Amino acid sequence: MALTYQQLLTAVPLVLRAGNVPNIVGDAGIGKSALVKDVAGQLGAHLFTTVVSLSEKGDLAIPVPPLTSDSFVETQHYGRLANVQFGYSETLIRIIKDAEAHPATPIIWFLDEFNRGTAAVQSELMNLVLQRRINALRLPDTVMIVIAENPDSSMAGFGDREYAVASADAAIKDRTVRLVMTASTTEWLAWARDAGVNPLVINYLTTYPERLAVHDPDNLDLQPTPRAWERVANNLDQLQQLPPATQQELADNLFSGDLGTEVGVSFAQFVLAQGKQLTLEAVQTKEASQKDFAGADEATKVRLLREWVADDERAPLSTSAGARTFSALLDQISPDGQFAIAQSIGGRLEQVIQPMYETAKEEPVGPVAKLYRRLAEIATRGDRN
Secondary structure (H helix, E strand, O other): OOEOHHHHHHHHHHHHHOOOEEEEEOOOOOOHHHHHHHHHHHHOOEEEEEEHHHOOOOOOEEEEOOOOHHHEEEOOOOOEEEOOEEEEOHHHHHHHHHHHHOOOOOEEEEEEOHHHOOHHHHHHHHHHHHHOEEOOEEOOOOEEEEEEEOOOOOOOOOOOOOOOOOOOOHHHHHHEEEEEEOOOHHHHHHHHHHHOOOHHHHHHHHHOHHHOOOOOOOOOOOOOOHHHHHHHHHHHHHHOOOOHHHHHHHHHHHHHHHHOHHHHHHHHHHHHOOOOOOOHHHHHHOHHHHHHHHHOOHHHHHHHHHHHHHOOOOOOOOOHHHHHHHHHHHOOOOHHHHHHHHHHHHOOHHHHHHHHHHHHHHOOOOHHHHHHHHHHHHHOHHHHO
């Protein structure tokens, strides 16, 4: 079970208002830090962040020697004892000062990458999460704690993960609410449009929604994440300001450095094909454009056939000419692309499937009937794997 970004924008504040500690679990780059920032804005809370994986034991509080003679205690039987004080981290000091200066304003202390800290650091943070105390200092009531973790193989649904993390202590598991985060391409694209993300990234992920976040345990190379795509968009903005020849030289390596080789090269081909794009009308009606289709990148091919499915009035698939051309183009697309197109057709029951079915009944050996049967076979391919 997992929640999307938008769902977590409701779930995390709910957990905080209930007085509990949310533990947001998700793959690296999925948007956990951005989520907590949005939650803080939603609650009108001041946000402080500690990256636990970068912390060392003693970073939050370290003993300091007695500062005055009053700090020494004489005992009858145990000698002279020192009442050791503690020095606290700058982050914690700023939190306390903020709480005193704004007593009515909530504070979120975000402990990011919690399970990537050393065992010593996690032990130091136990009282903070469980008892809201660090040595003699108790956190103000306005401070709410949120932790985030990368998944480990002991967590349900993450048996194939291999992050360098320490399995959470049983007490942490028992005292926090685990909220698993999943990527939603629909939500990410809506955000990207509002944020003015480069339209080529939006167009590519609209064609290949499954490539927003990829986890392939057999592939140790870089793989796409929502955060990686945001970097790609920013790099693309800069790349497009360079001469075309330079763009050609850099694109493959530039995008592969964020997305891995397979998706990076595919996206580079998509970008470089701009300005030479085929149109659906040309592909439907011109033999030259149908030949150009063969040399187009995969994303362009899938996009064009999806456009055809969305509006097949110009060349209906229920006609022999439309079915024959569509079949020829479908042959030039990968199995994954064919499956995506078959799924698109599945959502057009009355507009596309029913007319094809009626024609296929009348002409059982014609091009429409052949395409109809082939699409049915492609659509059920995933059920057999």
